[in-house]
Amino acid sequence: MGCKLDQYAEVAGREVIDHLRQLAEPMKGINVVHVNSTREGGGVAEILHRIIPLQQELGINAKWEVITGDPEFYQCTKKMHNALQGDRLYIPETLLKQYEATNRRNYERLQSVLEAADMVYIHDPQPAPLLSLCSNRKGKWIWRCHIDASRPYRPVWKYLRRFVEGYDASIWSLTDFAQPMPHPLYIIPPSIDPLSEKNMELGKKEIEKIYEQYELDPQRPILVQISRFDRFKDPVGVIQAYRMAKAFVPRLQLVLAGGGATDDPEGKDVLIEVMDYSDDDPDIHVLLLPPDAHRTVNALQRISDIALQKSLKEGFGLTVTEAMWKAKPVIGGNAGGIRLQVINHHTGFLVDTPEGAALRIRYLLKNRENLEVMGRRAKEYVRENFLLTRHLREYLTQMVAVMRGSLERIQL
Amino acid sequence: MNQPFAVLDCALIAIATGQKAHDLRELRDRLITMSDPGIMYYHFWDALLRPRFVDPEYQNDFAAWVWHDLHDRRLAERLSILNPADYRLMDDLRHKMIEVIEERMDEEDFMFYPDADHPFFFCRSQIVIFDTHFRIDDPRKLSEIIAQMSLGSIFYHFIDSRRRTHSGINDFSVWLRGFEGVYEVLADEIDAIDPYFDSLPVLRNELVTVVEKYFKKGNH
Secondary structure, three states, rough: OHHHHHHHHHOOHHHHHHHHHHHHHHEEEEEEEEOOOOOHHHHHHHHEEEHHHHHHHOOOOEEEEOOOOOOHHHHHHHHHHHHOOOOOOOHHHHHHHHHHHHHHHHHHHHHHHHHHHHEEEOOOOOOOOOOHEEEEEEOEEEEEOOOOOOOOOOOHHHHHHHHOOOEEEEEEEOHHHHOOOOOOOOEEOOOOOOOOOOOOOOOOOHHHHHHOOOOOOOOOEEEEEEOOHHHHHHHHHHHHHHHHHHOOOOOEEEEEEEEEEOOOOOHHHHHHHHHHHHHOOHHHEEEOOOOOOOHHHHHHHHOOOEEEOOOOOOOOOHHHHHHHHHOOOOEEEEOOOOOHHOEEEOEEEEEOOOOHHHHHHHHHHHHHHHHHHHHHHHHHHHHHHHHHHHHHHHHHHHHHHHHOOOOEEEEO | OOEEEEEEEEEEEEEEEEEEEEOOOHHHHHHOOOOOOHHHHHHHOOOHOOOOOOOOOOOOOOHHHHHHHHOOOHHHHHHHHOOOHOOOOOHHHHHHHHHHHHHHHHOOOOOOOOOOOOOOEEEEEEEEEEEEEEEOHHHHHHHHHHHHHOOHHHHHHHHHHHHHHOOOOOOOHHHHHHOOOHHHHHHHHHHHOOOOOOHHHHHHHHHHHHHHHHHHOOOO
């Protein structure tokens, strides 16, 4: 691979790249390991696919390890994930035992890598117990929570907390999500990669092919929500909003598209619910995409008039960032990181109900000029705040900060 | 002969303190007991290096929260006008804020303690400073070099300098005043730039313009 960092200079500016190289200088040669539970699907895997090669290019020996488990393990961690997002879910003792045993088995496989690392990033709850198993660790361990844990279901959080409070620090996407713990709580919002297949510019032909491929009419307005089939993404609420808006804009089309993640066992059930609810409406297109359908997602976002992300709970909502990067206004649920990105009335609208979403859909389709202006603002907002270069800078800053202690000012 | 100007750069990382306020009384109470000046600094100054919209209604996090989450425009306006550059110590600014909040609470039309839509989360930051190994030896090169500086360098030399140095002003002016009065006027003009209401890219442009204009007038 060539010098990828240099390619980002064209999008983010040369001085931004020079800044990253200088900041990374003291970390050259250190061993960093990231651990999560899936290589494909979902925002975490995507971020790791992007950020690890750049850390390597900056001279950091960054590795990515994935823990594996049987269906019971994923059932447990999915429940844990939903409980952290506020669902009052009971997790049976047998599943928790399975969770701990799976971590022990994975630890045996990863022991030497984890013990030797200067810095270990454990992503989300799935591999969280690894720290408690690594008694001969030499490096700093960071727990990276990508979930909106602002109001966790307390019994589950109490169980998980004993595994994560021993970390040297934790990272959260928003201040709202951070749970008090006896270590520094760093705040790092995620980002998108403007050069990835999901966000790069596409040729006109490739974009137009999507209309034909999914039987969409280019002459009629299109709403698109890209997300996993997950109840917290409220796909049923999106269909309700579409139906209310369609009563006024009969030519409206809706695309609900998403892939499945290997660590999400509920996806199939939700997909069936959504298919049932769409009731064979020929203008509702429910698409289950393979995990590598990045260019398809890119094209779908580009052919949309408005992007929806009507989540009830959301970690950060990278699909919002992606749509904004394509200059689309976003109608987003008033939840999690969507609030940081959708500046109400400027880059889109925040809504709390399907009714609210329907009203904003009608408004934007009626006021095309405002739709265009909001889209342009959205793109610039992402350029300044949510590109991968900013994310990488904050990771590097956090690495230095953790390695040099809790001083307010660190002079290299 | 003055020493060359050492161009440093910095990066900030935000840290949640775990403290929050759900209404105005809690905000006031937290401000009264707050001991870390870094928290005030974060919510007034660090916003320049954080995601924010190009046309924010209010300039500091407290004012923005009072408007967006408490819907008290009168108090939001009064907090927004507080200029942190006017306060040598963050503690003085904190006391002023408490005064403004309490005055508002005493007013007849004040709706007592409605819950905020979302809580206010108190944060602080860690700053990592590094040397770019770039040096400026001649003030006439200043505009050209400022134009190429990262936003981190602009923040460090123009914003962070205010709490780091005894003079409480920016590093460029301090350096220019080391030339035995030759660049006193230029230093004054740079001092006169109000850094609080602009984004860092705009501030960088403003600095470049001021320096360029000064030398175009025939000054040396």
